[in-house]
Structures are given as C-alpha cells and as structure tokens.
Amino acid sequence: MKPQREFLAERPLAEHCAELLRQGPGPDELLPLIKRMGERYARRLSGALAPLLGGEAPMVSCTTPRETTLDSLHQSIASLAANSLMAVGDAKTPMLVSIEAEPMLRIVDRAFGGKGEAPAPLPKAFPMAAELMLSRMETMLADNLSAAVTATAGGARSGQTPELSAIRRDGNLAMLAPFADNTPLAMWTMEVDDGGVLPWLITFAMPFASLARLFGYSDAGVVTMAQSAPRAPADPSSAPFGDVPVSVSAILVDMRISFPTIATLAPGVVLPVAVARQVPLRVGDSTIAYGTVGTMDDRVAVQINQAFADNRSAQ
Template sequence: MRISHEFAAARAAAQHCQELTAHGMARGPRPEERAALLSAWRRDLARILAEDLSPLLSGDRLEVTVSEPESLSGKAALARIGPIAANALLRVGGLGGASGETALLTFDFATAIALTDRSFGGDGMLTASPPEQLPRSAALLAEEIAAIIAQAITRASLGDEAPPVGAMTSGEVIIRSESAARLKPFDPDAGAVLFTLDIANAEGCEWRCLLAVAADRMERLLPVPGRAQPHSGSRTLRPPASAAAAPFAAIPLPLHVVLAEVDLSLVRLQALTPGECIPLTMGRQVPLMLGDQPIAHGSIGTLEDRMAIRLTRFSAEGTAS
C-alpha cells in the first residue's frame, strides 16, 4: 500500500525585491548614530592621548582635543600638510585577524623640535625659524609619538575587549617620510577627513598635529555600539621617558676636549704665516665639551700609547642634563 499526502502552504511565502534586500544589508548607522559614534571616538581618543603622552613629555598634565572632522579631497589634504613635514603612515584598528586601516599623522618641523625639547626637560616652546632638515633626535621623538597615537586610535576604535593573543593588530608606524605624498595614504582624487589634534600642558605650551584618514576607511574606525569603551583604569602605564632608553639612547653625541685657548689680536691674526709657533698654556684640568656646554673636567694623560682624559668631576649643569 502506498500512502501519499499533498501539503498546501498555509499562506504565500514572502517575496522581497533584490533592491530592498541589498539596501537593507548595506545600511549602516543613521546620520545621528554616526555623529554620536564619531563624537565618542574623538572624546575617547583625546582622553587616552592625554594619559599616554604624559610620560614622554616630562610627566606634564596634558589636555588633548580632537577637532571635528574636516571633509576634503585627498589632494587638498596633502596640500594642507605641505611638501615637507614629519609624516608617519600608521596602521590602526584591526580585530579578529584583520590587518586594520591606514592613517596619516603629520607634525611640522617646529612642533617636532618643540616636543623633543620638552621630552628632554626643556620648556617646549615653538621656535620662529625651524631648520630645513629635522634633527635625528626630533625624527625619533616624532616616530615615538606617532606610535603612541596609532595605539590610542586602536584602543578608541576597539574598546577594552580582550581578544585572543594575536587577534588584534596594535597600532604601529608602518613607514615615515618628509613627503606625505610619497607615503600614498589615500587616493588624491578621493575623499579624506582631516582631524586637528591639539596637545597643551599647564605651562601654556601648545603643540598641534594633523591626522588624515581616507573617507571610506573612517567608518571602520568608529567604535561598534555595545562594545566596552576604553577607561583609564585598564590602561598599561608607560615608564617615564629617559635619555638612557630607546629611542634616544643610540643617538651619537660628538664630544671634544679643549686643551688650551689663546687670545690673538686681529692684527696678529692677519700676520700669521706658515711655520710660526704659538705658545700654549695647558691647565691641569681641561673641559670635556658637548657643543658649547662643558659637561665634565679631567686631566690629560696617555692610555695604551694614545692620549686620554681621566675625568675628575662633572659640572653641575652637565649632571643635570
């Protein structure tokens, strides 16, 4: 015996047009939701930077503000940065094995030098005439700050989630160059968003840098609703900046010893000819100089058939520096 049944649908199956389905799947946050997420991202980024940059800048109590984004073309963003600056291409964000997004951070030379001065205990004031070439110490300091900002962007974007080891790509500096266009951070003909980061301390110093992101990548850097956001209690404390630690420890500093000094009149100087002898009086203690600054004194002698200086005392200014 064969028993068969015929089943009929209780009601017609729902049919959705392809346009409606595609629109629903591609829909992101509403404009008001995106504005709220962007505001939270800027607020969290400013708070994290105020905490994380402080040890690098002589322990200053910092106030950081992240401006509203300015929408412009990639070409206009590069023009705003200028042909020469301390630029760093950053990798930021990244979760679940994703490689993250790229962003461009830039300091003008005057700001990079002022921040370096402050990191070594100076006043950190901007100079009116910055050099045409960035000193190595300032370039290293700018890269260190760029790495801190890249990590701060990642934390602001991802919150305090604790994914498995290796699942999150920490913020980092990919490459740096004095030419922002050479880094190719975004398509010059496409849209970009530009943020101004203002950093200030209680002594009245203000430092400014620019953060530029391709417009189509900015959406992926905003925090996901419902994800725990960063808070100061969970951050990793950074040790205070030290001249004996990276990246400054490897910077070569040229020193010289002044054996004797002699005064000559302009008439005598103009009359000098090859073969003349000038008597020198060498003191018992000679200075060891760093530029024009004496950092120590010592006595002259020999060591393994070579002249040498035995250090006997350090100047008060040399010890402090």
C-alpha cells in the same frame, strides 16, 4: 510546439532590501562615532603626553570631524610635519597621522636635555635624532587610539579592534602620498594646549573604508555580533571604567563644636581632636572601606583594614 496563449508572470518581480545591498556604513554613521571616540581619546592623550611635555598634562580636545580630500590636506598641513602612514589591520586600509613640526621639535629638544625649544627658522627636514621620538609618538598615538576606539565600539563587534601599525613616515606630505587624489576622506584633529602661545594640532585622516574597519565593521558593511559566551564581571581597571576619575575622601575627624566656640575662633586657638581608630573612606555618600591613619615616605597615609566589594554591605 506553439503555446496557445502568452505566458504572464503570476507574481511581481522580487525587490531586494536596501539594507542587504548596502556597501557599508556612510559618513552620517561614521563621523558621529569619531566624535564620541575623540572625547575618550582626548582624556587618554592628556596623560600620555604629560611625560613628553615636562610632566604637565596638557588640555586636549577633539574638533568636529568632517569630510575632506587629499588636496585639502595639502593646504592645511605645512611643508614640514611629522607625517606617519599607519595600517588599520593591513596596508590596504591606511590612516594618516600628522603632527605639526614646531611642537614635535620642542619635544625632541626636551628629550635630549634641552629646554623644549624649537629652532627658528624651522629646518627643511627632521634631524636623524628625531627618528626615535617620532617612532615613540607613533606607538603612543596608535595604542591610545585603539583603546579609545574599543571603548567607543563596545562589545557588539566580533573580535577586537584591528591593530594599528606604522607603515612609513615622511616630513613632506606630498612625498608620503598616503591616498589617491580622488579618495573621500574622514578627517579630525586633536587640539593640544600645553601652555604655549597657541594650541597645536595632531591631524588624523583616512578613507571611509578604513574608518569603518577601525570601528569593527566587516567589508560588506554589516556589523557582526559576537558569539554567545558567558559574560565575565566588568573589570574596573578596563575601559570605559578605567578612564573615569573618582574622588575619594577620608574622614579623619568628625567633631561637634558649640556655636559660641565657633564664634570666637581666632588664630592661636587650639581645638583638641581625637582621630578615630577606624577612618572611613567614602565615594560620595557611600563608605567603601575603613583604614588606620599612619605615615609612609613622610606623608600621611591610610592603611586599609576592611574594604567592601559591594557598597551596599557598608550601608
């Protein structure tokens, strides 16, 4: 049967939404997440590194994240470094962590009772005695990174941040071969100033697919919202609240002195004071608790007698 006229499309062809066809978040979305996460990570690393550096908490800062390649990493990472390949959930989503050899050897020397000195010149490979400390550093860096990422991503991602686990390590980056040569990488460094001549660096690099998964994006690039559930009250010991330092003041003495007395103050003058039985503890202008002054372990201490779950009840 032959039609009498040509068939014409009555409607325009469908055009798919670009957001539905996208393969995943790009560098413009992911690199700013690293910057925000790096600020939290720096605060956590400062405290975590203190026991390894003789008890003094170093100054830690995050550099601006950028795109790079494996060839550029070979140029910036020395022939000997503590290079660890980690998995973001599984081995198909790798992440590289590299610590400069000289500070790593100083940490190893201090762990074995030394003064925290590195040999000069540096050896061509890490000694066997360093393996335990390298493993400890991997665990510490991974745990704190996971916590910083979770605090940055917030509760909008479904589930939890993928677990970070070590796959293998090698002092030579070429032997480790972490990524394909043509893989676009996201890179950032944590700069650690422990009072030495120069700060030292911890370098992080991963493919953008690994970075997307680290921040909770699905393989298709869509952020999956968490299922509706009753929200529990915020836990002050959890991130991000647990990372915020708060200054608390105890008002031991609140006295009134005449201006002539103040004008004649001099060494040797004795001012009689009476410590209140109930000492207020304040955060800013809010009283959060009351306590009694005493001693503990040869130090002045305050035993809490009354605490306010809601500061408004103390007003």
